[in-house]
Amino acid sequence: MEIRRIAEVLKQGQPEETVTIAGWVRTKRELKGFAFMEVNDGSCMANLQVVLDPQVPDYDTLVQTINTGASVVVKGNLVPSPGKGQRIELKATTVTLYGEADPQTYPLQKKRHSFEFLRTIAHLRSRTNTLGAVMRVRNACANAIHRFFQERGFLWVHTPIITASDCEGAGELFTVTSLDFNKLPRNKQQEIDFSQDFFGKRAYLTVSGQLEAEIMALAFQNVYTFGPTFRAENSNTSRHLAEFWMVEPEMAFCDLNGDQDLAEAFLKYIFKFVLDHCQEDMEFFNQRIDNTVLETAENIINNEFGRITYTEAIALLEKADRQFEYPVEWGVDLQSEHERYLAEELFKKPLIVSNYPKDIKAFYMRLNDDDKTVAAMDVLAPKIGEIIGGSQREERLDVLENRIAQMGLPPEDLWWYLDLRRFGTVPHAGFGLGFERVVQFMTGMGNIRDVIPFPRTPLSAEF
Amino acid sequence: MEIRRIAEVLKQGQPEETVTIAGWVRTKRELKGFAFMEVNDGSCMANLQVVLDPQVPDYDTLVQTINTGASVVVKGNLVPSPGKGQRIELKATTVTLYGEADPQTYPLQKKRHSFEFLRTIAHLRSRTNTLGAVMRVRNACANAIHRFFQERGFLWVHTPIITASDCEGAGELFTVTSLDFNKLPRNKQQEIDFSQDFFGKRAYLTVSGQLEAEIMALAFQNVYTFGPTFRAENSNTSRHLAEFWMVEPEMAFCDLNGDQDLAEAFLKYIFKFVLDHCQEDMEFFNQRIDNTVLETAENIINNEFGRITYTEAIALLEKADRQFEYPVEWGVDLQSEHERYLAEELFKKPLIVSNYPKDIKAFYMRLNDDDKTVAAMDVLAPKIGEIIGGSQREERLDVLENRIAQMGLPPEDLWWYLDLRRFGTVPHAGFGLGFERVVQFMTGMGNIRDVIPFPRTPLSAEF
Numbered sequence: 001m002e003i004r005r006i007a008e009v010l011k012q013g014q015p016e017e018t019v020t021i022a023g024w025v026r027t028k029r030e031l032k033g034f035a036f037m038e039v040n041d042g043s044c045m046a047n048l049q050v051v052l053d054p055q056v057p058d059y060d061t062l063v064q065t066i067n068t069g070a071s072v073v074v075k076g077n078l079v080p081s082p083g084k085g086q087r088i089e090l091k092a093t094t095v096t097l098y099g100e101a102d103p104q105t106y107p108l109q110k111k112r113h114s115f116e117f118l119r120t121i122a123h124l125r126s127r128t129n130t131l132g133a134v135m136r137v138r139n140a141c142a143n144a145i146h147r148f149f150q151e152r153g154f155l156w157v158h159t160p161i162i163t164a165s166d167c168e169g170a171g172e173l174f175t176v177t178s179l180d181f182n183k184l185p186r187n188k189q190q191e192i193d194f195s196q197d198f199f200g201k202r203a204y205l206t207v208s209g210q211l212e213a214e215i216m217a218l219a220f221q222n223v224y225t226f227g228p229t230f231r232a233e234n235s236n237t238s239r240h241l242a243e244f245w246m247v248e249p250e251m252a253f254c255d256l257n258g259d260q261d262l263a264e265a266f267l268k269y270i271f272k273f274v275l276d277h278c279q280e281d282m283e284f285f286n287q288r289i290d291n292t293v294l295e296t297a298e299n300i301i302n303n304e305f306g307r308i309t310y311t312e313a314i315a316l317l318e319k320a321d322r323q324f325e326y327p328v329e330w331g332v333d334l335q336s337e338h339e340r341y342l343a344e345e346l347f348k349k350p351l352i353v354s355n356y357p358k359d360i361k362a363f364y365m366r367l368n369d370d371d372k373t374v375a376a377m378d379v380l381a382p383k384i385g386e387i388i389g390g391s392q393r394e395e396r397l398d399v400l401e402n403r404i405a406q407m408g409l410p411p412e413d414l415w416w417y418l419d420l421r422r423f424g425t426v427p428h429a430g431f432g433l434g435f436e437r438v439v440q441f442m443t444g445m446g447n448i449r450d451v452i453p454f455p456r457t458p459l460s461a462e463f
Numbered sequence: 464m465e466i467r468r469i470a471e472v473l474k475q476g477q478p479e480e481t482v483t484i485a486g487w488v489r490t491k492r493e494l495k496g497f498a499f500m501e502v503n504d505g506s507c508m509a510n511l512q513v514v515l516d517p518q519v520p521d522y523d524t525l526v527q528t529i530n531t532g533a534s535v536v537v538k539g540n541l542v543p544s545p546g547k548g549q550r551i552e553l554k555a556t557t558v559t560l561y562g563e564a565d566p567q568t569y570p571l572q573k574k575r576h577s578f579e580f581l582r583t584i585a586h587l588r589s590r591t592n593t594l595g596a597v598m599r600v601r602n603a604c605a606n607a608i609h610r611f612f613q614e615r616g617f618l619w620v621h622t623p624i625i626t627a628s629d630c631e632g633a634g635e636l637f638t639v640t641s642l643d644f645n646k647l648p649r650n651k652q653q654e655i656d657f658s659q660d661f662f663g664k665r666a667y668l669t670v671s672g673q674l675e676a677e678i679m680a681l682a683f684q685n686v687y688t689f690g691p692t693f694r695a696e697n698s699n700t701s702r703h704l705a706e707f708w709m710v711e712p713e714m715a716f717c718d719l720n721g722d723q724d725l726a727e728a729f730l731k732y733i734f735k736f737v738l739d740h741c742q743e744d745m746e747f748f749n750q751r752i753d754n755t756v757l758e759t760a761e762n763i764i765n766n767e768f769g770r771i772t773y774t775e776a777i778a779l780l781e782k783a784d785r786q787f788e789y790p791v792e793w794g795v796d797l798q799s800e801h802e803r804y805l806a807e808e809l810f811k812k813p814l815i816v817s818n819y820p821k822d823i824k825a826f827y828m829r830l831n832d833d834d835k836t837v838a839a840m841d842v843l844a845p846k847i848g849e850i851i852g853g854s855q856r857e858e859r860l861d862v863l864e865n866r867i868a869q870m871g872l873p874p875e876d877l878w879w880y881l882d883l884r885r886f887g888t889v890p891h892a893g894f895g896l897g898f899e900r901v902v903q904f905m906t907g908m909g910n911i912r913d914v915i916p917f918p919r920t921p922l923s924a925e926f
Contacts, residue, residue, distance in 0.1 A: 123883065126679060156602050
């Protein structure tokens with residue numbers, strides 16, 4: 001008995017074919033002498049309609065015990081469907097009920113549930129239309145990312161999750177330890193003695209794989225990371241997760257222009273791939289969640305991204321006929337309201353802003369000849385703001401050492417990062433893409449907790 | 464100036480073509496009036512030979528300052544190579560030296576370095592032949608894994624890294640915390656009060672995504688995880704890492720036979736993919752690291768895997784005309800020596816052993832009708848032993864509750880796992896593959912620390 005997927009049967013199944021499908025019952029209806037079940041197996045949003053007549057063995061028991069949420073395997077013959085919206089349906093010859101779902105206790109009855117409620121049953125919510133579609137789109141995005149880079153000869157490199165370096169300084173770090181909290185070792189100065197911890201020093205969860213990706217780019221030219229990253233930031237917002245996935249390509253012999261070219265090609269590829277592979281799901285999001293998502297995706301795919309410098313962006317913002325909450329002047333970081341004004345209202349398409357003031361950017365970004373700006377870039381997209389942040393990296397040993405000293409970072413922790421500039425250094429560049437942000441952008445889902453299977457947030461690590 | 468990759472130039476470049484390549488100098492030789500550089504860009508093991516004559520601008524300075532490890536961009540014309548082992552070489556017209564590498568201090572001079580030494584310079588070791596080949600094979604394995612599952616309609620699901628559950632019980636756990644170690648909150652019983660920690664309870668690094676993958680399989684039928692997992696085991700061996708990558712497929716409406724079929728097809732696919740895509744690297748491993756790796760790979764690809772039960776395996780071991788260090792009798796766990804005897808000597812091919820005694824296996828494995836064994840399986844491969852472990856999961860609520868009680872696990876922590884058996888439960892099965900083990904197996908590398916870019920082991924989290 002070969003089980004076929006419902007997506008494939010709905011697309012390619014022919015009348016009179018005998019097929020077996022397996023899935024979960026979304027609804028059951030009884031008419032006089034017949035019963036109908038809508039069965040979903042997660043392969044697509046659409047259900048397959050199954051018709052049961054009294055000749056099906058155990059008809060009466062089945063019709064009584066099958067309810068929303070029950071799991072069934074159905075063997076039968078495909079027949080043309082008289083109903084609208086479906087080409088074929090399945091006339092059952094045998095139905096096996098594997099697991100019941102008591103209508104009194106099964107939380108997913110056929111009605112609208114709030115996303116807040118669904119988060120409390122994250123072990124069941126992927127069985128709903130919306131979360132099912134989110135996870136399929138998420139998978140398609142992830143698949144697109146690997147395909148994009150592999151087609152171009154980039155190596156997927158696994159940078160470490162546990163790190164002893166806190167140099168990125170991108171906010172709060174989680175500590176990873178195997179010390180016994182009740183017998184914490186202390187040194188002579190009465191400080192916690194992390195030399196007795198598992199790694200012989202204090203260890204953290206990574207906030208970025210970039211520095212290690214640079215190592216690999218200086219051996220393989222083009223590489224990318226795609227893995228989990230962490231922030232111990234106590235932000236209970238719809239935009240923050242303590243654990244999220246990030247993509248970070250890194251290219252040797254590449255400058256900020258090449259970096260921008262890659263970012264643009266990359267975003268276009270992902271969006272096109274998802275539109276091509278998740279048409280039904282994307283139409284659902286457009287109808288039910290945000291009626292601009294298809295338009296926004298087309299906008300990304302079909303427009304050449306705008307490219308301006310930070311200095312030009314500030315001039316445009318100063319000329320804007322509007323009051324911003326955060327006033328604008330050269331040197332300030334762009335706020336979300338500024339980014340959205342530029343991308344949504346002024347350019348009406350994705351926009352790359354480059355060459356930011358050095359004082360608001362990280363130590364590893366390449367200092368420009370003006371000595372005031374660094375070769376950084378942000379990709380701003382209509383409706384979402386910053387979606388990618390990247391830079392050309394400082395490849396000159398003396399300049400980098402100066403920046404590290406100015407910013408008060410411990411050079412001894414960065415000995416290997418400096419070595420990369422000592423031995424065969426090259427211009428190189430890369431960027432970071434928050435994976436969940438892309439899925440949000442794609443689907444129009446308002447809360448980042450609804451685009452990852454099991455969100456980790458303050459006071460929440462259930463499932 | 465479009466930079467072409469050396470792998471592609473070596474394969475497809477034609478004499479008289481003008482090309483630009485970029486990479487790192489492996490060796491430089493001067494002859495009277497000429498200089499030769501071997502340049503590598505990480506795209507393949509082979510170097511491109513570059514010929515410099517005095518007409519190249521700055522010839523004298525270049526020849527003096529370019530040493531092993533220097534980074535260069537070379538523009539020139541391809542010419543047929545008179546040397547053996549190479550079809551073409553590059554006659555330089557211009558050479559740009561980006562970064563020097565001082566022969567007095569650059570650690571990677573042209574000589575054999577021990578793998579132990581190379582681990583201390585993990586930021587440079589990927590520039591060596593062996594580690595370069597390892598990382599390319601690692602990428603090919605990873606790519607093969609995604610392709611295998613995506614072609615078959617499995618969704619890649621991201622199960623959480625941070626978890627509040629320690630139910631898998633697969634050894635020691637790392638704690639993840641943002642508590643201040645110098646001001647640890649305590650409750651009235653003077654215990655550490657993890658309710659004040661970031662997640663409101665004690666949190667750990669995951670040891671497996673399986674339980675969450677089951678959630679997703681019961682919505683999407685077929686899913687897989689591929690991500691980092693952790694063990695705080697103080698094992699300083701060549702087989703253990705504190706952080707490693709694992710692949711865990713999970714299939715609904717699938718029993719132990721289907722699980723075995725998938726495992727066999729999966730391993731064959733990975734090995735074939737790598738042989739097809741990394742021919743040169745695999746020949747290197749076969750010549751320089753372990754002269755059986757090609758044979759072993761062909762053995763996996765071309766043989767139907769053996770399939771026996773644990774009970775049959777014990778009988779075979781009891782009949783063996785040899786003394787095992789660990790004596791064999793029904794009920795004991797198979798040791799590495801037993802597994803290798805079965806796969807290498809008796810079957811001489813991969814072998815799947817199924818239906819192990821319940822007392823040596825995890826709580827979630829499906830109890831067989833004999834009430835003594837569970838529907839578990841291990842795939843044993845010649846030369847490496849266990850490479851995959853899997854099982855059909857217990858889908859019957861009452862049986863699972865009994866097992867949880869017998870094993871003294873806290874059912875309240877598993878409420879959602881039990882819910883999966885309450886609502887639309889189905890037979891389902893899956894397995895786990897240690898990703899680094901596969902890369903070791905493929906390449907013949909003896910130490911697991913040499914098949915991951917930045918190994919995390921006791922007292923070591925550098926880079």
